[in-house]
Amino acid sequence: MLTTQRKQLILGRLKADGQIVAKTLSQELGLSEDTIRRDLRELAAEGLLQRVHGGALPASPTVVDLQARKQISQEAKAVLGKAAANLIQSGQVVLLDGGTTHVHLVRHLPADLKATFVTHSPTIAVELGEHTSCEVVLLGGRLFRHSMVAMGAATLEALSHIRPDLFFMGVTGVHAQEGLSTGDLEEAHLKRALSQRAAETIVLADSKKIGVASQYVIAPVRELGTLIVEKSLPEEVLSPFEGLGITLLRA
The missing domain is CATH 3.40.50.1360 (Rossmann fold)
Incomplete structure (x- = not known):
């Protein structure tokens, strides 16, 4: 699975479930937790989610001026x-x-x-x-x-x-x-x-x-x-x- 595909999947899952558990998702996709965590870091840097211990939550859209x-x-x-x-x-x-x-x-x-x-x-x-x-x-x-x-x-x-x-x-x-x-x-x-x-x-x-x-x-x-x-x-x-x-x- 390409990086862009994984990120789209993560964002879609986040919207549907309200959270991402890195360990669970890595097992589901047959990927390492490091790979999932790297995707989460990059998505967080873009303001698309908020990383928390063990995974991620939706980022607040109200952190603006x-x-x-x-x-x-x-x-x-x-x-x-x-x-x-x-x-x-x-x-x-x-x-x-x-x-x-x-x-x-x-x-x-x-x-x-x-x-x-x-x-x-x-x-x-x-x-x-x-x-x-x-x-x-x-x-x-x-x-x-x-x-x-x-x-x-x-x-x-x-x-x-x-x-x-x-x-x-x-x-x-x-x-x-x-x-x-x-x-x-x-x-x-x-x-x-x-x-x-x-x-x-x-x-x-x-x-x-x-x-x-x-x-x-x-x-x-x-x-x-x-x-x-x-x-x-x-x-x-x-x-x-x-x-x-x-x-x-x-x-």
């Missing part, structure tokens, strides 16, 4: 944002991560909501500025332009004085076994720190983020309080998340 992310799954993000906004109660302190989905959350907040929002995203802060009944706390730090959020020691220092009720975390991948992930190492560390300050962490994930992985792990999925997903997702896609001790909210 902010402008590109604005064009992805707009209708789904609006639905998820509305469902998330309904979880916020007056008087709460809410930590909002950066991300295009969270823009939709802000746009669905009730006009009379009285809450305090803390964010390290200038984009989110501008959106929150329209809600005059809410307090807005903007955390400072070095601007990470890929996601348009502040990061670094200054961000963590400001965060250390706040205990949010809710943290809405932005991610690029949600996988039942491989956890929550994103495409930048420092951002992954910051998201974990933000999550550890909050009483509950919530993730909004459209279909393109479910069952996929990015390079840097934030935390296991079981550390979430709530995972908000599209109700149109088939049960077999969501079933791996059942029994993880989290609330699965279908929007």
